[in-house]
Amino acid sequence: MEIYFYKTSSELKEVNKDCELIERKECSLINDTDRTNPSLTIDKSLINSNIIFIPSFGRWYNLASVERTNNNWVRANYHVDLLMSFKDELLEKYFLINRQESNLNPYLIDNMQSCAAEKEILIAKFDGGILNNSNTLTNNYVLEVAGA
């Protein structure tokens, strides 16, 4: 089957990986593998490729491990990349977002954020009023006497 060998430096869990095509080759799956975890025997020059696309499965696969078989050939084991394989569908779909890197509501309490034990204490003094700050007051006694 036709397989596209790519190289990517994108994060494994990135939906839309930035991939560079290395080679397009006809390959056969090793017999004991399946659509989710296919294995290929490839020229060792292709182990620089860390992600492949298999058109007949309609899926992308990340390189999981490599086993040497002889000097020129290696067994490459892959695992399906579901994010990349269904990126078009996923990116159009609406989800209830739990956590997000940039689209945030800053006033929503986030209990996963942490704080230090020490606290900042600030004191702000009010202005105004005529309360006494010395012992020089006058007219500060009120006398109530019976009889109008």
Added chain:
Amino acid sequence: MKLTPIQDFLQANMQYNENYSYCQLNAKELGTYNGFDKTVLRDDTYNWVYTFKRMQGRYYRYLLYKETDNMYAGMFKPCDYKTDAIPIKNTWGGTGTVTSTTLDFGEYYNDIKIVTDFNYKDFCMLPLFRVFNGLTDVTERVGAVLYNDDNKAYTDYAHFIEHKQDITEFGIYLLIYKSDNGNLRTRQKYFVTCSYEGKTNRIDKPFPNNNYSNVITGLYYTSDLWTGSGDGSEGSRDGHIDGGNAYCNNFWRYNSESDFESGMDPAILEVPIYEFNCVNGRMKTDTIDIITKNFANYGLMWSESLNKAIHYGIDDDDPTGVHLGEIDDNGYITGKDFSGEDIENANNFSWENSADHTPNPDAEQDTNTYIRTVSIGGGVYPYNKADRWYILTEAQAIDLGDKLYNADETTLNKYLNGLKLFGENPINAIMQLTVYPFDVKALTNATATESIKFGTADLGINAYKLLPPFNSYMSFSGVKVPSKYHDFWDYEPYTNLYIYIPYCGVHKLSGAYIGKEITIDLIVEFSTGTCCACVSADGIIVDYFNGKIGVNIPVTGDNASAFTSRVNSSIMNLAGSAVTTVGGALTGNPIAIASGVTGLAHGALDISQVNGTDFSVSGSSSGNIDTIKPQYPYLIIERNTKLVPSNYGHSIGYNVQKYERLGDLDGFTTVFNPDLSDIADDMSTDEIEELKSILIGGFYV
């Protein structure tokens, strides 16, 4: 004229008032009318009008699409501002006689409901200002952004804010910028009405028939905007509305249906009002907030600058200087203005058209009348009208004690003769002697003096008379609670506020004060010596804290509550007790007379040392201690130290709780319980479960 289906509907539901040229729509039927949707209004020219509905004492504003030119001509009758059809009260209300019809603006509400069918983001309002300093037009000096066909310069909100301290008069004009239907081309000036200098000026001619039925409306009170020039009075006003103190800005200037239909230039019609004059004053600190809130009450996007009005949301994604008035899910204006990055938090931010929400006129309405300020004040002053009140200096208080306790026989007999009613004991005439930690005369503005009298006996001490009301207050200000983090860390329990108020103690404040200016009015009640601190956030009293500020000097063991019964008793037993007491007095020992009174305090003999006397409880401690504590209020801001690493969003993600399209996001993301049923037909169960696990656990978009 042949009516379209929606015209039929509107006409059938209107009640035309000939006197007021005012059309009324049935709000409920309008809101639920099936024809008022895209099917009917599609492919029309884009035109819209406001109208109002008075229902159950309230006014509702409707924003209606216009199917074709003149479609609503004869349907929406123009309102005259002198009737009760136009003004809509802002949230803070108030009163003011506006017209000869004696209209009380306090009756108006801002329950504005928009029923509309346009793309919200097609519109962006641009407030423009003409500004003056005294009689000088300084618009160009502060930064004119455009000229209009009235040959006048206008400046934008940003410049208005920047130069607000120099502005003593201004006029506001709202331009509407609108993109073409759904094409999201940059917005163009759509139409505008304005008023200035006694007539309505037309700045643009957006419609072929000069249809100015579009309405920009709102209501300000001059006293809301201006303060006096240092004397505490309001700034002088321009009497555009029969000399009233309310100014509103509405632009429905047609007096008749025929005027409206003729396309007559409204400039020749009624006197407009949208100008704010204050020759000697300056804007209040919250003037800008008031104006901003009024813009927000349209439920539309508005911008601080011309450039943003044209480009934001189309080819400019930076929301700086862009605002959005919020509309709730039921279609009601919330009165909240969101700006900058925060506009995404407005409920209607993501709305594209009326299909994004369902206006529901039947939804429960907030029926409260909200006010912008809550201030102290009252008219009932309970006090003992049978008493005399004096303000004494310390020397006079000492003199008082000296006269009472060291009187010679002649003087004492004079007192006793004038004190038959009081058991012939001068001490008993004293209801209370209270010392305060401030100048009572200064706080009460007492001016009249009088010689202190005990009964008919004149003590010869000339003191200030304390007249009703026996209370007053002093104010403290100058503290604003800053937002440090501009997120939830600024609120409880991450940031705590405490306030110390002299004689009222320390109290914890709620998050209602965050970002607000705190003021304290400390009310002192002289008949009891109690006090109450009214703590306000931006002019609204939020908390009341009671305390005791007056320190009772125990001249006598009686108190005011026991006085009446004792007086009654004295009257009934006047003869016998008088003999006994006089007998004691004749021994030449006036102290002996007073000693019959329980609790004669040492303080009475040592009145000059009041701080060492038996003080009453004040706040949570004794008055003596409270006088040593700080004599000024202060705010304690206790903040947790936020420890959020710079890569927090990328590694953990911020709490979001939003329903979003994944393609609209960027960066690390986790989702709740994803439904993947329609992703792909050929996914195995294991693949679906694995993908769910990834989406829940976190991935990068």
